[in-house]
Amino acid sequence: MSEQKIDGFELKPGFKGMASDTGSDQTMFKGVHWGKAMMWIFLLSDTFVFSCFLISYMKGRGSTIVDWPNTSEVFSLHVGGVPVPLLLIAIMTFVLITSSGTMALAVKYGYEKNRKMCGWLIFATAIGGLTFVGMQVFEWSKLIHEGVRPWGNPFGAAQFGSFFFMITGFHGFHVSIGVIFLFIYTYKVFAGHYESKKRGWFTKMKGDYVEIEILGLYWHFVDLVWVFIFAFFYLW
Amino acid sequence: MEETNKMEETNKQEEQTSTQKIGIYLWIWGLLFVLSFFSYMVDWYQFQGMLRWSLILFFMFLKAGLIMAFFMHLFWERYALVNVLLWPMTAIACFIFLMNAEFQYTLFSRFFYFVVGGA
Numbered sequence: 221m222s223e224q225k226i227d228g229f230e231l232k233p234g235f236k237g238m239a240s241d242t243g244s245d246q247t248m249f250k251g252v253h254w255g256k257a258m259m260w261i262f263l264l265s266d267t268f269v270f271s272c273f274l275i276s277y278m279k280g281r282g283s284t285i286v287d288w289p290n291t292s293e294v295f296s297l298h299v300g301g302v303p304v305p306l307l308l309i310a311i312m313t314f315v316l317i318t319s320s321g322t323m324a325l326a327v328k329y330g331y332e333k334n335r336k337m338c339g340w341l342i343f344a345t346a347i348g349g350l351t352f353v354g355m356q357v358f359e360w361s362k363l364i365h366e367g368v369r370p371w372g373n374p375f376g377a378a379q380f381g382s383f384f385f386m387i388t389g390f391h392g393f394h395v396s397i398g399v400i401f402l403f404i405y406t407y408k409v410f411a412g413h414y415e416s417k418k419r420g421w422f423t424k425m426k427g428d429y430v431e432i433e434i435l436g437l438y439w440h441f442v443d444l445v446w447v448f449i450f451a452f453f454y455l456w
Numbered sequence: 457m458e459e460t461n462k463m464e465e466t467n468k469q470e471e472q473t474s475t476q477k478i479g480i481y482l483w484i485w486g487l488l489f490v491l492s493f494f495s496y497m498v499d500w501y502q503f504q505g506m507l508r509w510s511l512i513l514f515f516m517f518l519k520a521g522l523i524m525a526f527f528m529h530l531f532w533e534r535y536a537l538v539n540v541l542l543w544p545m546t547a548i549a550c551f552i553f554l555m556n557a558e559f560q561y562t563l564f565s566r567f568f569y570f571v572v573g574g575a
Contacts, residue, residue: 231534238535249537260541271548275555282559285566292499310496317492321485324527331475433529440527444520451516455499456509 255425259434263441266394270445273387274452280379289375291454294368295359309454312355313446319348320443327436330409330429338432339409345439346402349395356392360385384453391449394442405435476532484526491519 231250232240241250249257281288292305299307326341363384367374370382408414413427420427495515498508525531530538568574 233535235535238539241534241536249540250534252533252537257537260537264541264544268544268548271551275548275551278552279555279559279562282556283562283566285563285570292502306496306499310492313492313496314489317485317488320488320523320527321481324481324485325478328475328478328481437528440523443527444523447516447519447523451495451512455495455512 253428253430253434255434256430256437259437263437266441270387270390270448273383273390274448277383277387277453280383281377284377284379286377288377289373289380291456294363294375295454306454308355308359309450312352312359313450315348315352315355316443316446319345319352320440322348323436323439327433330414330432333415333429335409335412335415338429339406342402342409342432342435343406346399346406349399349402349439349442353392353395353399356388356395360388387449387453391442391445394445398439398442401435402439405432480526484522487522488519491515491522495519 231237242248244250293303295309296303296305297307298304322341322344326338326345329337329341368381368384370385372378373381408427409432414429414431417426417428419425420431425431492515495512498511498515503511530541
């Protein structure tokens with residue numbers, strides 16, 4: 221959240237505020253930390269990358285004359301001999317939402333300067349992300365074992381494999397990078413870098429809890445992308 | 457000039473940012489769980505056709521909206537930022553529209569030449 225009051229400036233709300241912010245001959249995103257604005261711009265570009273993947277998937281799936289594999293059967297798990305459709309995917313979704321919630325709370329406690337709570341919640345988020353990646357590895361190896369390849373599979377249209385590995389692979393890569401950074405920031409919070417104003421690696425920026433919000437934006441975005449993948453790839 | 461200096465100073469003081477009450481996060485968290493459960497139920501009960509697709513899209517947009525508005529704080533951001541982020545989505549909508557027309561043409565051509573056998 222950006223500061224809504226800036227000394228010496230009258231910040232108008234709504235579209236009038238947008239017009240005066242944009243035309244102020246100064247910084248446009250008033251009260252928004254530059255790191256946060258840059259993270260948002262990056263996430264916008266990432267949105268386009270994932271959109272291109274999902275749109276190409278729509279085009280590929282829509283234009284094949286062979287039947288698309290039935291995802292609720294392909295991704296079912298056998299529990300006690302009974303196939304439960306999409307079980308692993310559902311668990312993965314809940315794990316990712318859980319980690320998104322702990323991240324949102326970590327941002328809140330960070331701004332309240334509650335160092336311990338913030339650190340533990342980021343750690344919990346990292347564990348959630350690690351669990352998610354672990355389950356994705358299990359899912360991949362299961363499908364590869366069953367003969368799914370980027371160029372064909374035993375269940376139906378040949379394009380299924382290439383879209384599956386491309387889209388979930390790219391998402392899993394994002395989660396993995398996020399997990400690495402979550403562990404780094406767990407260390408930074410517990411080590412008190414935001415109380416001692418220690419500087420970061422590639423920046424002169426002094427340590428500040430706004431970094432946790434920036435990290436949180438990235439993590440929520442990963443969850444956001446999963447919402448779309450879950451809907452279009454697994455449920456559709 | 458004096459004003460810009462003030463601006464820079466206030467930027468430095470941004471750590472005083474106000475936070476929301478914990479209740480709103482817990483509510484959104486719970487709602488996301490419930491909505492995910494509902495979208496899983498769409499598959500569990502094997503709804504088909506328009507009902508399935510509309511339910512999937514409804515729960516998807518609701519979840520995405522909640523995450524962006526509250527977890528990513530867009531609800532509390534100034535319109536200058538919100539509009540810069542949301543308007544580019546119309547470009548994606550255009551792209552979806554174009555590729556939708558494209559895949560229908562490809563599908564038609566494949567049926568016409570591979571299945572029917574051409575004119």
